[in-house]
Amino acid sequence: MIYLDNSATTKPDEAVLQSFDQVTKQFYANPSSIHQFGGKAEKLLHAAKQQAAEILHVERNEIIFTSGGTEGNNTAIKGIALEHQGRGKHIITSEIEHPSVEEACKALEKLGFTITYLPVDENGVISLDDLKNAIQDDTILISIMHVNNETGSIQPIEEIGEIAKQHPKLFFHVDDVQGFGKVPLELPDSGIDLCTISGHKIHGLKGTGLLYVNKHTKLFPLFHGGDQEQAIRSGTENLAGIVSMVKAMRLIKDREKNEVKALYDLKLYLVEALRTIDGVYVNTPVEGAPHILNISVLGIKPEVIIHMLGEKDIYISTKSACSSKQTDESKILAACGFDSDRTTSALRISMAYDNTKKELEIFVQELTAAITQFREVME
Missing domain, CATH: 3.90.1150.10 (Aspartate Aminotransferase, domain 1)
Structure with a gap:
């Protein structure tokens, strides 16, 4: 074949499957349980989160584990919109985003938000001047993908981040599902407030993902419940999936380098x-x-x-x-x-x-x- x-989607790496299998068999307790077995699971969860943070060069409390790219993008976009709508209802994105971004924005339009869809050139890249001109007093979010999933076009994320820094009242979200592990992207001091990664695009498992949320960024949670994942993503953590996802992240970054x-x-x-x-x-x-x-x-x-x-x-x-x-x-x-x-x-x-x-x-x-x-x- x-x-x-x-x-x-990608073929899961054998080492990723082994880590999932091992955690499923040996650490199946709920990390929120107060007994010792639950404590072992919680310790492993914290270790996985620390490893993910080190790979991305961010802080541990800035990592939110999700079920994948669609959840990550929806959590970022709707979470910003609902939390900060009192300050403004204008969002900027592009005409070539993934459906999980495009449809999230269309859903927000039904709630009274205004979306600017930036055009792209023949190479599928937005104009930075168009972006600057689109920013208004009530703009609360810019959401631009790093690498396009159909054409592979790369957006000038570093430059967009610098523009975002000049407008401290708005947030900048990057869908890095297709870029992670192939096209480098630095998060620290980048102007990026939120960044989405998916496990099954990097030889991890379906149903695993990660959302980077800068510690100064507040989101309205889409899931309410037991306050797991800093109360941004309630629900019992998929510990085996999380550990396997971090394994996949480490492996793909090594391969990217070499x-x-x-x-x-x-x-x-x-x-x-x-x-x-x-x-x-x-x-x-x-x-x-x-x-x-x-x-x-x-x-x-x-x-x-x-x-x-x-x-x-x-x-x-x-x-x-x-x-x-x-x-x-x-x-x-x-x-x-x-x-x-x-x-x-x-x-x-x-x-x-x-x-x-x-x-x-x-x-x-x-x-x-x-x-x-x-x-x-x-x-």
């Missing part, structure tokens, strides 16, 4: 190889993230290509797995200004550190064969 849909150049090299090979195929257009900016490549095969529906490759045990996708079963058109590519021929025929190839050049050579070969076969049938 050649798996090239790693932006949808292997990210090789991943960029694979992407470059793929770009050059795909550009030689008649009718294939590369939509991804060359300076984008190392693991995501978006292409269009003109005149062929994406699902046709996906199913033809699937018969060869090769797996790619169309767009975000959260929206892939909706209309054919990619809203992301449309926002970048591509015409309908490109936006309705887009495919996403997303790699992991385990992918090899040999796999990509086979993929290019089989994609070429699939396109040729389809055109012969249609003639």
